[in-house]
Amino acid sequence: MMLIRIALKQQTVGLIALGLAGVLGGVLNALAFIQIAGTTPAERAAFAQQMTLLGAQLSYMLPVPVHIDTLSGYLEWRLFGFIVLVYAIWAAIAGSGSGRGDEERGLVEQWLAAGVGRTRYIITRVAVFAAVATVVIGAMQLSILLSAGGEPLPAGELLAMAVNLLAATLCSYGIALVIAQLVTTRRAAGGIAAGLLIALFLINGAGRTADLGAVRWLSPFYHFERSRPLTNAGSLDVGAISVLFGAAVVLTTIGIVTFARRDLGGTALPGASRESRATRSPSRDPLLRLPVLGPLRQQRIWVAAWLVGFVALSASLISITRTIVDSLTSSEVPFLRAYFDRAGLGVYDSFVGVIWLSTAMLLLSAYAIIQVASWSADDAEGRLATILSAPVSHARVILERLATLLVAVGLIAAASAVAVYVVAAGQGITLDGGRVALAAALLLTIPFAFGSIGQFVSASRPRIAVVALSAVAVLSYFVQQFVPLFDLPDWVANLSLYTLFGTPMSGDIKWGGVAGLVGIGTVATAASLIALRQRDVGA
Amino acid sequence: MTEAIQTKALTKDYGNGRGIFDLDLSITEGEVFGFLGPNGAGKTTTIRLLMGLIHATRGGARIFGLDCDHDSVAAKRKVGYCPGELPQFGGWRGSEIVAYVAGLRGDVKDAAITALAERLDLDLGRKYREYSHGNKQKLALILAFMHQPALVILDEPTTGLDPLVQQEFYGIVRDARTRGATIFISSHVLSEVEHVCDRVGIVRQGHLATVSPLEDLVGMRAFRVDIDFADQVPVERLKQVDGLDQLVVTDHRATGLLRGTFEPLMAAVAGTRVVGFTSREPSLEEIFLTYYR
Numbered sequence: 001m002m003l004i005r006i007a008l009k010q011q012t013v014g015l016i017a018l019g020l021a022g023v024l025g026g027v028l029n030a031l032a033f034i035q036i037a038g039t040t041p042a043e044r045a046a047f048a049q050q051m052t053l054l055g056a057q058l059s060y061m062l063p064v065p066v067h068i069d070t071l072s073g074y075l076e077w078r079l080f081g082f083i084v085l086v087y088a089i090w091a092a093i094a095g096s097g098s099g100r101g102d103e104e105r106g107l108v109e110q111w112l113a114a115g116v117g118r119t120r121y122i123i124t125r126v127a128v129f130a131a132v133a134t135v136v137i138g139a140m141q142l143s144i145l146l147s148a149g150g151e152p153l154p155a156g157e158l159l160a161m162a163v164n165l166l167a168a169t170l171c172s173y174g175i176a177l178v179i180a181q182l183v184t185t186r187r188a189a190g191g192i193a194a195g196l197l198i199a200l201f202l203i204n205g206a207g208r209t210a211d212l213g214a215v216r217w218l219s220p221f222y223h224f225e226r227s228r229p230l231t232n233a234g235s236l237d238v239g240a241i242s243v244l245f246g247a248a249v250v251l252t253t254i255g256i257v258t259f260a261r262r263d264l265g266g267t268a269l270p271g272a273s274r275e276s277r278a279t280r281s282p283s284r285d286p287l288l289r290l291p292v293l294g295p296l297r298q299q300r301i302w303v304a305a306w307l308v309g310f311v312a313l314s315a316s317l318i319s320i321t322r323t324i325v326d327s328l329t330s331s332e333v334p335f336l337r338a339y340f341d342r343a344g345l346g347v348y349d350s351f352v353g354v355i356w357l358s359t360a361m362l363l364l365s366a367y368a369i370i371q372v373a374s375w376s377a378d379d380a381e382g383r384l385a386t387i388l389s390a391p392v393s394h395a396r397v398i399l400e401r402l403a404t405l406l407v408a409v410g411l412i413a414a415a416s417a418v419a420v421y422v423v424a425a426g427q428g429i430t431l432d433g434g435r436v437a438l439a440a441a442l443l444l445t446i447p448f449a450f451g452s453i454g455q456f457v458s459a460s461r462p463r464i465a466v467v468a469l470s471a472v473a474v475l476s477y478f479v480q481q482f483v484p485l486f487d488l489p490d491w492v493a494n495l496s497l498y499t500l501f502g503t504p505m506s507g508d509i510k511w512g513g514v515a516g517l518v519g520i521g522t523v524a525t526a527a528s529l530i531a532l533r534q535r536d537v538g539a
Numbered sequence: 540m541t542e543a544i545q546t547k548a549l550t551k552d553y554g555n556g557r558g559i560f561d562l563d564l565s566i567t568e569g570e571v572f573g574f575l576g577p578n579g580a581g582k583t584t585t586i587r588l589l590m591g592l593i594h595a596t597r598g599g600a601r602i603f604g605l606d607c608d609h610d611s612v613a614a615k616r617k618v619g620y621c622p623g624e625l626p627q628f629g630g631w632r633g634s635e636i637v638a639y640v641a642g643l644r645g646d647v648k649d650a651a652i653t654a655l656a657e658r659l660d661l662d663l664g665r666k667y668r669e670y671s672h673g674n675k676q677k678l679a680l681i682l683a684f685m686h687q688p689a690l691v692i693l694d695e696p697t698t699g700l701d702p703l704v705q706q707e708f709y710g711i712v713r714d715a716r717t718r719g720a721t722i723f724i725s726s727h728v729l730s731e732v733e734h735v736c737d738r739v740g741i742v743r744q745g746h747l748a749t750v751s752p753l754e755d756l757v758g759m760r761a762f763r764v765d766i767d768f769a770d771q772v773p774v775e776r777l778k779q780v781d782g783l784d785q786l787v788v789t790d791h792r793a794t795g796l797l798r799g800t801f802e803p804l805m806a807a808v809a810g811t812r813v814v815g816f817t818s819r820e821p822s823l824e825e826i827f828l829t830y831y832r
Contacts, residue, residue, distance in 0.1 A: 289642025382626030390643035536593035
């Protein structure tokens, strides 16, 4: 029972964060459909035509829409087509935590010493995750059902989708659990698993328009998509759902068996540990001894992976800009045209700005959240105490962390800006180089604001820092997404950090918003200084 | 002599009687001071207060006249610190950790690091997570001594070290004292501080029980003895042994706590058939229970 309680406690963050994100996403998408799809058959038909066209252009990311004139079809396309990736990433983080995180912290050793069997330990973790995932998915489905607003949406269909979503999530968890047996750190396991799942998601997306052969079968997202319960009277593709659950069982079993057989702290790969060169001398790398560059050097592989991944993503997004804009501007629905104009999606260069910068904002805020998680871990794992045992002020710690974050993000944003400019030119879209550079520079205000808020929470209550900052990100995202749809006032929109950033590639730059972000960051940094100074380290 | 460490009514109250209370301590420059106490007595709390890592509920502490809280950066320029709970550096190599912390300090010679690594026989080329507990402790000691600080604060520094390395550690402490450094060592084992300390402070349940030169604490030195006799236990003779307390006799076995030398006990059992004789150092708490009863 104790084992279950502890496993549950370790899933608390996921339970709250994903539960909230799922419920908010479900409710807002349901309400958004009712708002934008119209009520008459003619409006619905026009809406369906437009969304089908848009869906075809977004097929690299979302499944091709079916029965888009209904709430069921809209949710299946807009919500479930993407949220399956969110749950998969969550499963990757949880799976790597189960398979490696506790071990890294020495907890597994304690459990085994207390007489708990390895198999029992890991099965408990798997079972608890499955239970938590069921609750999270169930809560989202229930919230959708309650907010359907009279639109036909049978509970049975939602239940079938929940089963489908659970199968894909557990399959992703199994992938992460196996990967965790092959590497020695949670960070590596989580990073590889998340990267692999994103790649499998994109492979499935590419397979919608190109013939990838059997490769697509490797993607759990392909099998998830083969079942369309919301638009197919609640029926699941038996083969696909069997593959997902079967893969989840097989992968989890492999993970459990490997975990039970391998050495604690080691990997299941033979000869994975490399001999290091013995030395009695400190590292001669001068970067290690320099402020900002020292921490950055230790993150170099991580930063490089983000840089390469984001450059590739930016390039692929820009490569489809022309076709998407062409489809949007031919809309026959006045409301949609107005919406697209309001969102700045009507012209190539502004669309580049919207699609690139909105993705960049999300990803760079995610990067900031991950950094905040590591700052909180510095406190819990004694590294902060080591740093503060040197003649280093609290202010230096705060400012160095922020500077390290901004330098890393600056490199990523700059590389991405170059990729956007070059790929856009290749598409025949001429961008203002100065505006692209300025937009990339202004991007730094987002991680600055997120990092500073996170730093403040991390300095005050390190254990809740990630949850709190994730909540800020999710709320900012939903506010930004849904304010134009519901035509809400500006002050509501400005509650979102993403809205404050604006769309600097189209029209005037929203200097007030940028100043707001800088102001939030500055105030939060000052508050962090006070909070860290006043709090007991490691408490 | 200048005071290397001075605390006045230093208090950190965690509630429920936990923490450290009204600690008045004065340690002069060049002294090796042992800070003894059972687990949970408040030793680590005191050290973390001295390092400015936590804040006092009331009272204060100074290091070389600098306030540990408000002038902590200046104070820590003069201090080397070995924490009781080792930090986690994951995939960092030992060589990277010492270089990084040396960069933070800015006053470290690479040769000093190499010399310490050689003395403690630590391979800095390995990743931190691959280190054993003892090797992590060695690295913490290198970080504490590498800049040749004027004051070294060590929280249970020999934990996890094998006896040979412990001897090397005592050598490092003596060398530091020779060059004039002040050393503050916390421990829960009396014999550990006996090796190197000039003076010992004993803390119990958050309160300083006594501060004395080491020789004054010799009376506290005690052994838990278990004697197995082939025949009857010579109870009356044992009761007469000077310094033997807590005598318990069961069948052919006698146990007790012996202070002072073994000679009176040996004399008492002379002529009997002793088939087993063990002695061990009791825990500090056991000593307290008799010393401060």
